[in-house]
Amino acid sequence: MSASAGELRVFADYAGDVREEADVVVVGSGPCGAVVVKELAEAGRRVVLLEEGPPFTPEDFVLDGARSMARTMREGGLRATRGYVMPTLQAICLGGGSLVNSAICVRPPPFVFDAWCEGYELARTTRKDLEPHFDAVSEFLGIAPTPDDVQGPRNLLFRDGCRALGISSEPIARNVRGCRGSGECFTGCRSRAKQSMDLSYVPAALRAGARVLTSVQVQRVRAEGTRALGVEGRVVAPFGGPLGARVRVDARVVVLSAGCMATPVLLQRSGDLANRSGQVGRNLQFHPGAMVTGVFAEPVRPEFGATQGYQSLAFLEEGFKLETFWAPPTALALRMPGMGVPLLRRLAELPRSATWDAILSCHRSLGTVRPRRSGGLDPVITWEFHPDDVPLLGRAASVLADIFAAAGAEKVIPGIHGLPDELPAREAAGILARRTWRATDLVSGSTHAFCTTRMHGDPRRGVVDELGRCHDLDNLYVADTGVFPRCTSVNPMLTGMALAHRTAGAIRDRL
Amino acid sequence: MGSLLALIGLLAAGALAAAGAARFWLGYATAPGCHALARREAAFLDAAAEAMFPPGGPLPSGRAAGVTASLDGYLALVPARMRRLMRLLFALVEHATLVFPAPPPRGRRRFSALSLEQRGAVLDGWRTSPLFPRRLVFTSLRALLTNGYVADPAVLAALGLTPYAVETPVVEADLLYPRIGQPRSAIRHRTVTAPSDGRPLAPDGPRLTGPALEAPR
Numbered sequence: 001m002s003a004s005a006g007e008l009r010v011f012a013d014y015a016g017d018v019r020e021e022a023d024v025v026v027v028g029s030g031p032c033g034a035v036v037v038k039e040l041a042e043a044g045r046r047v048v049l050l051e052e053g054p055p056f057t058p059e060d061f062v063l064d065g066a067r068s069m070a071r072t073m074r075e076g077g078l079r080a081t082r083g084y085v086m087p088t089l090q091a092i093c094l095g096g097g098s099l100v101n102s103a104i105c106v107r108p109p110p111f112v113f114d115a116w117c118e119g120y121e122l123a124r125t126t127r128k129d130l131e132p133h134f135d136a137v138s139e140f141l142g143i144a145p146t147p148d149d150v151q152g153p154r155n156l157l158f159r160d161g162c163r164a165l166g167i168s169s170e171p172i173a174r175n176v177r178g179c180r181g182s183g184e185c186f187t188g189c190r191s192r193a194k195q196s197m198d199l200s201y202v203p204a205a206l207r208a209g210a211r212v213l214t215s216v217q218v219q220r221v222r223a224e225g226t227r228a229l230g231v232e233g234r235v236v237a238p239f240g241g242p243l244g245a246r247v248r249v250d251a252r253v254v255v256l257s258a259g260c261m262a263t264p265v266l267l268q269r270s271g272d273l274a275n276r277s278g279q280v281g282r283n284l285q286f287h288p289g290a291m292v293t294g295v296f297a298e299p300v301r302p303e304f305g306a307t308q309g310y311q312s313l314a315f316l317e318e319g320f321k322l323e324t325f326w327a328p329p330t331a332l333a334l335r336m337p338g339m340g341v342p343l344l345r346r347l348a349e350l351p352r353s354a355t356w357d358a359i360l361s362c363h364r365s366l367g368t369v370r371p372r373r374s375g376g377l378d379p380v381i382t383w384e385f386h387p388d389d390v391p392l393l394g395r396a397a398s399v400l401a402d403i404f405a406a407a408g409a410e411k412v413i414p415g416i417h418g419l420p421d422e423l424p425a426r427e428a429a430g431i432l433a434r435r436t437w438r439a440t441d442l443v444s445g446s447t448h449a450f451c452t453t454r455m456h457g458d459p460r461r462g463v464v465d466e467l468g469r470c471h472d473l474d475n476l477y478v479a480d481t482g483v484f485p486r487c488t489s490v491n492p493m494l495t496g497m498a499l500a501h502r503t504a505g506a507i508r509d510r511l
Numbered sequence: 512m513g514s515l516l517a518l519i520g521l522l523a524a525g526a527l528a529a530a531g532a533a534r535f536w537l538g539y540a541t542a543p544g545c546h547a548l549a550r551r552e553a554a555f556l557d558a559a560a561e562a563m564f565p566p567g568g569p570l571p572s573g574r575a576a577g578v579t580a581s582l583d584g585y586l587a588l589v590p591a592r593m594r595r596l597m598r599l600l601f602a603l604v605e606h607a608t609l610v611f612p613a614p615p616p617r618g619r620r621r622f623s624a625l626s627l628e629q630r631g632a633v634l635d636g637w638r639t640s641p642l643f644p645r646r647l648v649f650t651s652l653r654a655l656l657t658n659g660y661v662a663d664p665a666v667l668a669a670l671g672l673t674p675y676a677v678e679t680p681v682v683e684a685d686l687l688y689p690r691i692g693q694p695r696s697a698i699r700h701r702t703v704t705a706p707s708d709g710r711p712l713a714p715d716g717p718r719l720t721g722p723a724l725e726a727p728r
Binding site: 008010011012013054055056057058059060063064065066067070071075076078085094147149150152177178179180181182184190191192193198199202203206238239240301303304329330333334336338339340341343344345347348350351374417440443 | 593653
């Protein structure tokens with residue numbers, strides 16, 4: 001592409017205050033916001049996209065996990081919930097989480113949407129209703145199952161273990177083109193195979209004439225009565241530098257895609273906007289994770305292969321999804337228990353080990369987000385495990401241990417307080433299943449967050465309607481995972497994008 | 512007479528306070544090469560890294576892996592609020608042994624002044640505590656130390672986990688974005704190249720060497 005029809009600005013481009021007018025202003029360039037921008041720009045609307053983070057080039061990627069997170073994540077990648085203390089992440093870069101996630105694209109089964117429709121008075125949000133939107137996103141991104149030749153032993157052992165136990169499993173569908181199995185999804189794909197938003201939707205939006213302003217922190221939605229007028233913010237240097245010039249965008253429609261954590265904070269900072277229901281920032285749900293590591297007699301070469309290449313949806317209705325896992329060694333080493341020479345011995349076993357995880361559907365475990373007194377869009381997050389959800393941890397860990405044993409692992413490292421650091425693989429599942437679990441037996445974690453601006457057919461009980469439009473303001477929309485009325489039970493990116501695609505269509509039709 | 516006693520009392524209280532402060536904050540060796548870490552923090556991390564990754568194991572020791580220098584660079588990258596929390600964590604573990612002493616002999620000293628065995632016992636106490644917050648302190652400290660440890664190229668090489676040398680094609684986006692901090696005029700690519708063909712990397716294929724592995728400061 002010689003020159004885009006649109007315009008992209010980076011931090012170095014801002015010489016003074018910025019004033020823009022547009023049909024639509026979109027806040028946040030993650031998977032949902034990027035879809036809205038591209039679809040509306042291609043429909044001929046004047047669109048401005050505002051993103052707080054910078055674009056990352058391959059030269060900006062850092063392969064060390066902790067340092068990479070310090071650069072690509074809000075709060076340096078060290079964000080944690082209060083209440084039940086759990087690490088959680090939110091990206092700050094062009095493309096949002098898609099730059100540093102493992103590209104998993106899963107369509108939730110129909111029962112997930114049936115529960116949404118029944119529980120939240122929704123009439124047009126069945127899986128069948130959303131199918132055309134899933135198709136549109138999937139086709140654009142080239143979403144396809146991970147081929148066997150880039151799976152690597154770490155993923156294929158999971159498949160073999162599931163097969164031996166009669167548990168269904170499948171290669172994970174991902175938004176990649178030409179993956180070579182470098183296992184570097186979490187630090188940025190140097191092969192440029194992952195179709196993160198900065199490589200896919202944002203360039204397409206620029207081609208269609210969108211204006212993309214990076215390094216802009218939106219601080220307030222301007223509104224009058226039941227109409228949003230636009231947004232205001234400041235230019236901000238990359239990596240949390242000082243605030244600079246003022247930015248104001250006036251628009252006929254405002255779309256907030258700042259993510260499940262930042263969108264409610266932005267509404268709260270804008271005079272508690274769109275909150276007659278009192279639901280903004282409430283109902284926070286996560287998919288907390290449980291991880292188990294297995295150690296094999298022979299080398300697994302875990303560094304080779306798709307970051308997350310295989311999954312099992314067999315236990316979705318029971319409340320958890322199983323998947324394979326890889327992360328930069330600095331991050332993965334945190335799984336190893338103990339200290340001293342035993343810890344060193346376990347680290348030395350990493351080349352013979354594989355780590356698999358479960359994500360749990362904890363729709364009874366709820367939390368809140370609210371603004372920090374210090375300003376900005378980083379929230380105070382409070383969340384608690386519901387006692388009825390805690391046993392899922394043990395059940396999922398037990399099934400994972402079973403699969404490790406069936407795949408031929410010698411021992412299992414459960415990472416559970418009160419248990420030995422290592423268990424013989426053949427005995428581990430039984431030990432884990434018999435245990436009475438407490439949430440504090442392990443440090444869980446989650447990058448999937450939902451529901452803080454949930455959709456509901458009843459304006460008294462939700463923030464947005466089925467199309468993402470705020471009940472209280474005619475021209476203010478939310479397009480991110482905050483609109484989910486309940487967790488998806490599977491990785492949420494594709495569902496968020498499908499809903500955003502539908503929201504874009506609704507905005508296009510009204511302008 | 513009364514004012515003399517008061518003066519003596521004041522001096523004694525001052526001396527006690529100074530001794531207490533000295534026990535907390537003074538007597539640390541300089542930390543050459545550290546920019547973000549105070550000398551007491553560097554001393555603590557050196558001592559903790561040695562206890563966490565002692566010499567004589569199957570991998571390099573924490574000191575040999577340069578954990579403290581690595582964390583010095585990391586501390587400079589994280590936001591100020593997180594930096595304050597980390598410093599609080601270091602200070603807590605460093606000084607907790609003044610209140611809850613390590614095993615004898617002379618266990619009521621700063622963590623960094625204890626013997627290797629004593630430091631191991633203290634960390635193990637945090638690790639195995641029945642109290643979740645205490646275990647969380649250990650988990651947080653171990654996470655930071657492990658980050659610094661595994662970031663060392665020699666440790667990565669010993670594990671066989673050095674990242675692959677990967678060809679990076681030039682895609683459309685590379686014609687749009689400059690490196691962070693640079694203007695768009697600094698974009699160095701003008702044409703795209705053939706995209707990744709999906710040919711699997713050879714598991715034993717070449718790995719990165721040299722500056723590409725160095726962490727930014």
